Amino acid sequence: MPVKNRFAELHTDITAWRRDLHEHPEILFETHRTSATVAEKLRAFGCDEVVEGIGRTGVVGVIKGNATSSGKVIGLRADMDALPIHEQTGLDYASKTPNAMHACGHDGHTAMLLGAAQYLAETRNFDGTVVVIFQPAEEGGGGGREMCKDGMMERWGIQEVYGMHNWPGIPAGQFGIRPGPFFAATDLLEIEVEGLGGHAAKPHETIDTGVVTAHIITALQTIVSRNADPVGNIVVSITSIESSSKAFNVIPQRVNLAGYRAHPVQ
Numbered sequence: 260m261p262v263k264n265r266f267a268e269l270h271t272d273i274t275a276w277r278r279d280l281h282e283h284p285e286i287l288f289e290t291h292r293t294s295a296t297v298a299e300k301l302r303a304f305g306c307d308e309v310v311e312g313i314g315r316t317g318v319v320g321v322i323k324g325n326a327t328s329s330g331k332v333i334g335l336r337a338d339m340d341a342l343p344i345h346e347q348t349g350l351d352y353a354s355k356t357p358n359a360m361h362a363c364g365h366d367g368h369t370a371m372l373l374g375a376a377q378y379l380a381e382t383r384n385f386d387g388t389v390v391v392i393f394q395p396a397e398e399g400g401g402g403g404r405e406m407c408k409d410g411m412m413e414r415w416g417i418q419e420v421y422g423m424h425n426w427p428g429i430p431a432g433q434f435g436i437r438p439g440p441f442f443a444a445t446d447l448l449e450i451e452v453e454g455l456g457g458h459a460a461k462p463h464e465t466i467d468t469g470v471v472t473a474h475i476i477t478a479l480q481t482i483v484s485r486n487a488d489p490v491g492n493i494v495v496s497i498t499s500i501e502s503s504s505k506a507f508n509v510i511p512q513r514v515n516l517a518g519y520r521a522h523p524v525q
Contacts, residue, residue, distance in 0.1 A: 265381075269374050273370050273371065274370075276369075276370040276374075277367050277369075278366075279296070280293060280366035280370060281352050281354065281366045282352050282353070282354060283356065284354050284356055284359040284360055284361045284366070285339075285340060286341055286343055286359055286398075287340055287395065287396040287398065287399070287400040288315045288316050288396045288400055288402065288405075290316045290340055290396075293339045293369065293395075294311060294317070294339065294393065297318045297373065297393045298311050298318050298320075300376075300377075301318070301320040301376055304320075304376055305381075306320040306376065306380055306391075307321045307323050309321075313409050313411050314395065314403075314404075314405035314409050315395065315402075317392070317393060317395055317405070317406045317411075318392075318393040319390060319391070319392055319406075319411060319415070320390070320391040321388060321390055321391075322376065322379045322380050322383070322388065322389045322390075322391065323383070324383050324386050324387050324388065325385070325386075326385075327386065327388060328386060329386045329387045330387065331386065331388070332387060332388045332390060332415060332416045332418050333389055333418065334412075334415075334419065335372060335375060335389060335421055336393075336394060336403075337368035337391075337393055337394070338368055338393075338394045338395075338398075339365055339393050339394065339397075340365060340396055340398050340402070341354075341359050341360055341362070341363075341365065342360055342361075342362045343358055344359070344360040344362045345357060345360065346359075346360040364424070364425040367425050368422075368423075369393060372391055376391045388415070390415050392411070392420070399447065424442070440523065443492060443521040443522055443523060444521070444523070445521045445522075446519075446520045446522075447517070447518070447519060447520075448516075448517070448519070449515070449516065449517050450475065450516040450517075450518075451515050452468045452471050452472050452513065452515075452516070453468070453512070453513055454466035454467060454468035454510075454511075454512060454514075455512065456468075456503070456510055456511055456512035458509065459507075459508045459509060459510055460508070462510060467510050468510065468511050468512065468513065468514040469502075469510065469511070469514070471514075472514045472516065476497050476500075479495050479497065479518075480495065482495050491522075492522075493520075493521065493522050493523075494520065494522075495519075496518050496520075497517070498517060498518050499515075499517040499518070500516055501515045502514045502515075
């Protein structure tokens with residue numbers, strides 16, 4: 260007897276949701292349109308409960324199975340926020356918001372979880388309760404922490420939470436999974452270099468922040484190559500350099516560096 264693939268039937272809808280979200284990206288906690296769209300769809304799917312405003316702009320939907328004797332409550336989580344990047348892909352569904360883009364795939368995560376929510380609400384062929392969690396501010400805003408601080412886990416008695424992340428390096432149709440931590444923890448770093456500015460023609464009368472900055476950036480790379488276990492997965496990247504002067508003939512008084520550090524979860 261052929262097996263009916265309900266997700267194949269939903270593929271067109273899920274793709275349309277993803278493209279709509281991609282066209283209208285929102286940053287950090289400002290996911291107002293996205294959150295409203297998610298809540299509207301969860302209600303249309305027939306979720307038993309839909310709550311907005313968890314962790315400021317997070318959305319939670321509750322779906323009870325045909326049986327609840329196990330008492331099991333499982334959370335399924337997706338992030339909703341975009342990155343502050345100007346899209347230049349030329350896609351038909353490219354971002355309509357300047358300096359905002361779903362460049363990390365959260366539009367896909369949200370669409371996938373909406374598809375799962377629709378399927379689970381239709382079938383309810385499980386014992387227990389599924390709580391679908393749509394989180395804002397994954398990109399540096401701590402949205403998951405804010406949802407937990409709002410009492411999400413206790414309010415619905417969530418015992419375990421599962422999520423997944425798209426990964427372009429894995430062939431389509433395959434999954435990567437393993438026990439324990441999967442991705443790294445991250446920290447942001449900021450360094451301010453204060454020197455003595457002056458004319459570029461008289462560098463000997465200055466304390467050249469450009470030279471100091473160059474040495475700092477080079478030295479930071481030795482954290483990975485000479486100060487960390489060589490089998491460890493550690494990254495240190497300087498991603499922004501900004502000086503107090505934009506003039507070509509001025510040695511700036513101040514240079515600000517910003518960057519990113521990734522390391523194994525402790």
